[in-house]
Amino acid sequence: MKKFILLVITITIVSCKNDPKKKSSNKEEVKDTKEVKKENFPKELGKVFQAHGGINAWRKAQVLSFNKGEEVHTTDLKSRKIVVNHPKYSLGFDGKVIWLSEDEKGVFKGNPEFYYNLYFYFYAMPFVLADDGIIYEKVNAISFEGTDFPGYKISYQANVGTSPDDNYIVYYNPKSYQMEWLAYTVTFNSKEPSENYNLIKYNKWENVNGLVLPKEITWYKKDDAGNPTEPARPATEFTLPLISQAKLADSFYEKPSE
Known part of the structure; x- marks a missing residue:
């Protein structure tokens, strides 16, 4: 597909490199801390x-x-326009409408409306939890293999996104502060608040141009107390990550002509 070819060219030009050993400088850390305080995160x-x-x-x-897998997910982080390309189909959001194109x-x-940005949210954790219109609330920790994860x-505030009644809970390592688990509700179909949380373990991470993003996630079963017990299905893997400060043309996110 033309969109896939364009993305490959863009990746070649920006040549974002993975570097697991790369760390932020002290000056950058101080700057980030000030930014966090300014935005009033917990x-x-x-x-x-x-x-x-x-x-x-x-x-x-x-x-x-x-x-x-065979899908290439590409997102404009400012406008949240998205394209998901597969050899046999593509779908996305062009800033106005959600579209689907199939061979x-x-x-x-x-359901394209449900799926088009689903894995973007899972993959862009924890940073999407800094979006506008968010309400934060400390909750009880969950326990797994002898460790408690706060x-x-x-x-979300009313009318934020397509499913403002969705809730997320991020659980982090109490020593490293790295994200370990994500609990989330799905209200797309019911359009009503839910207390039925799904649970994902973030198994592996990788450094992508300075940002630590997920390489593998696994859905888990829970006990009656909400603590994870065992994998519910095989792990989902992410490959060929790219973070770029170079924008793509708006036309990249539009539905291909038939």
Whole structure:
């Protein structure tokens, strides 16, 4: 597909490199801390952002891209325009409408309105938890293999996004402040608040141009107390990550001509 070719060219030009050993300088850390205080994040959540590369670095990024299987997910981080490209279909959001294009009708299995940004949110954790219109609330920790993971619940003000009643809970390592778990509700179909949380373990992370982003996540089963017990399904892997400060043309996010 033309969009995929353009993205490959863009990746080649910006040549963002993964460097697991790269760390922020002390000056950058001080700057990020000031930014966190300015934006009034809870102190602990600000430390989580810092452990993943810092909110300043995230704010500077323009484009985020990653592969999930044969799908290439590309997002404009400022406008949240999105394209998901697959050899047999593509879907996305052009800033006004959500669209779907298929080689054959029925190839894409799912609801484009629900799916188009689903994995962007899972992949862009924890930084999407710094979006506008968020309400933060400290919650009880969950326990797994002898470690308690403190958490913050994230809810949204009315009329924010397509599912403002969705809630997230980020759980972090109490020593490193790296994100470890994500609990989330799904209200897309019901359009009503829910206390039925799904739970994801963030198994592996990688440094992508200075930001620590997920490499592998796994959905987990829970006990009656809400603590994780065992994997509910095989892990989902992300490959070919890209963070770029170079924008893509708006036309990249538009539906291909038939």
